[in-house]
Amino acid sequence: MSEIEHTCAFPLDRGAGNNLFGCWLGPAIGLLDLDAFFASVEQLDHPEWRGRPLIVGGDPEERGVVSTASYEARRFGVHSAMSSAQARRLCPDAVWTHSHFDRYRELSGKVMDILADETPFVERVSIDEAFFDITPGRYSCESPLEIAERIRSRVSELGITCSIGLSTSKTVSKIASERDKPRGLTVILPGTEKAFLRPLSVRAMSGIGASAEAALKRAGIHTLGQIADASPAVLTSVFGCHAERMRLRAKGEERSPVSPVDASDEIKSVSCERTFATDLTERSDVDAALALLAESVGRRLRRHGLAGRTVTVKVKFSFGQGRTVQRKLPHRTDDENIFIPVGRALIDTFWGPGIHVRLLGVGISDFERAEGIQTDLFTEVDDRGAVASPRRDLSVAIDQVREKYGSDVVGYGRAARFDNGGQRRH
DNA sequence: TCTGGGGTCCTAGGACCC
DNA sequence: TCTGGGGTCCTAGGACCC
Numbered sequence: 001m002s003e004i005e006h007t008c009a010f011p012l013d014r015g016a017g018n019n020l021f022g023c024w025l026g027p028a029i030g031l032l033d034l035d036a037f038f039a040s041v042e043q044l045d046h047p048e049w050r051g052r053p054l055i056v057g058g059d060p061e062e063r064g065v066v067s068t069a070s071y072e073a074r075r076f077g078v079h080s081a082m083s084s085a086q087a088r089r090l091c092p093d094a095v096w097t098h099s100h101f102d103r104y105r106e107l108s109g110k111v112m113d114i115l116a117d118e119t120p121f122v123e124r125v126s127i128d129e130a131f132f133d134i135t136p137g138r139y140s141c142e143s144p145l146e147i148a149e150r151i152r153s154r155v156s157e158l159g160i161t162c163s164i165g166l167s168t169s170k171t172v173s174k175i176a177s178e179r180d181k182p183r184g185l186t187v188i189l190p191g192t193e194k195a196f197l198r199p200l201s202v203r204a205m206s207g208i209g210a211s212a213e214a215a216l217k218r219a220g221i222h223t224l225g226q227i228a229d230a231s232p233a234v235l236t237s238v239f240g241c242h243a244e245r246m247r248l249r250a251k252g253e254e255r256s257p258v259s260p261v262d263a264s265d266e267i268k269s270v271s272c273e274r275t276f277a278t279d280l281t282e283r284s285d286v287d288a289a290l291a292l293l294a295e296s297v298g299r300r301l302r303r304h305g306l307a308g309r310t311v312t313v314k315v316k317f318s319f320g321q322g323r324t325v326q327r328k329l330p331h332r333t334d335d336e337n338i339f340i341p342v343g344r345a346l347i348d349t350f351w352g353p354g355i356h357v358r359l360l361g362v363g364i365s366d367f368e369r370a371e372g373i374q375t376d377l378f379t380e381v382d383d384r385g386a387v388a389s390p391r392r393d394l395s396v397a398i399d400q401v402r403e404k405y406g407s408d409v410v411g412y413g414r415a416a417r418f419d420n421g422g423q424r425r426h
Numbered sequence: 427t428c429t430g431g432g433g434t435c436c437t438a439g440g441a442c443c444c
Numbered sequence: 445t446c447t448g449g450g451g452t453c454c455t456a457g458g459a460c461c462c
């Protein structure tokens with residue numbers, strides 16, 4: 001029997017009728033966040049890496065960045081999104097590994113199963129985060145604290161750990177979950193939300209990024225309490241039509257429900273981009289890179305059974321600026337043989353002498369539902385209403401070989417000049 | 427030391443139509 | 445011929461998230 005440990009940000013106010021071991025007033029919404037998730041999975045799968053600084057991310061020699069650092073590596077100052085080169089300087093002895101998404105997805109699924117076993121009201125936010133509603137009386141009459149404690153303990157049986165924030169709203173629980181990582185359970189009791197939020201920096205609240213923070217600072221607003229007290233005009237100048245919703249969130253009075261996602265679950269776009277170890281300066285290299293990225297997008301579209309109508313090409317130049325250009329196709333497709341030429345035409349719109357390409361990306365979006373598809377008499381359309389080139393069959397055959405033997409085995413000649421790291425082959 | 431890769435959502439302007 | 449207004453589609457860009 002695990003002993004109940006938790007952090008209460010504020011002393012219990014028994015007078016208000018809230019008691020840890022008694023009743024919980026109002027909604028009980030939890031946010032579960034897996035601790036250093038990718039790094040924890042790697043340490044689970046490689047016992048020899050446990051207890052050592054571990055970095056999941058791109059190669060330091062190739063403009064990579066840190067995806068996740070284990071807590072041992074974080075002690076050296078390494079954190080997500082830091083360039084791998086800097087991480088290596090801070091922690092030269094760290095173990096490095098690339099990410100293994102299929103494995104992360106598998107474990108994430110097991111965690112979601114645990115949540116689903118405790119309550120039907122689960123809203124998955126990302127691969128390592130989910131909200132869950134355990135309001136007493138909605139599904140179970142058990143104390144929210146006991147349920148949260150049990151979830152935490154069941155997750156640890158998988159060999160990874162999580163932190164949980166528990167309160168009456170999503171905003172507060174999300175912030176609370178960050179307070180005591182790893183393996184924390186932070187409870188903000190009903191009635192104490194406002195006092196908990198007031199002194200916090202505006203950046204603590206999700207939805208406020210660097211840009212909104214700067215705008216708020218110009219208005220003299222630094223804390224969530226100041227957002228709660230700000231004039232409607234000031235808030236509107238920063239948040240537009242979301243001003244009053246942001247105020248409610250900052251006051252701890254948000255009432256947005258945990259929505260088990262079905263429709264919003266659907267994929268809206270599929271894209272692939274690559275930062276090259278050395279800039280591309282030859283148009284032929286850029287075209288070859290486009291083909292490589294497009295094949296990856298095509299493969300994922302076919303795997304998901306999706307076909308889209310908008311092609312987007314994204315580019316970053318060596319001197320920092322970037323551009324995105326997009327074009328709508330007359331018909332949807334999942335066939336890179338169709339959208340590669342469109343991508344080339346989009347590259348034409350910004351290509352010129354002396355251009356150095358640091359990053360190139362390709363994306364497909366605008367997935368129509370089958371009943372909304374329009375066709376004409378002269379276009380061959382498959383049973384899902386998508387157009388395909390004669391070479392799509394070849395693409396599908398390559399998909400199958402890759403499924404079976406791994407992605408490095410076979411590919412078109414046009415993509416063979418780059419390996420998966422985007423490094424030019426010599 | 428600069429700043430990856432996968433996404434979502436929103437805004438704004440211009441074209442075009444009624 | 446001039447005028448205005450509204451709606452929708454397309455495109456580009458930006459903010460934000462993990």
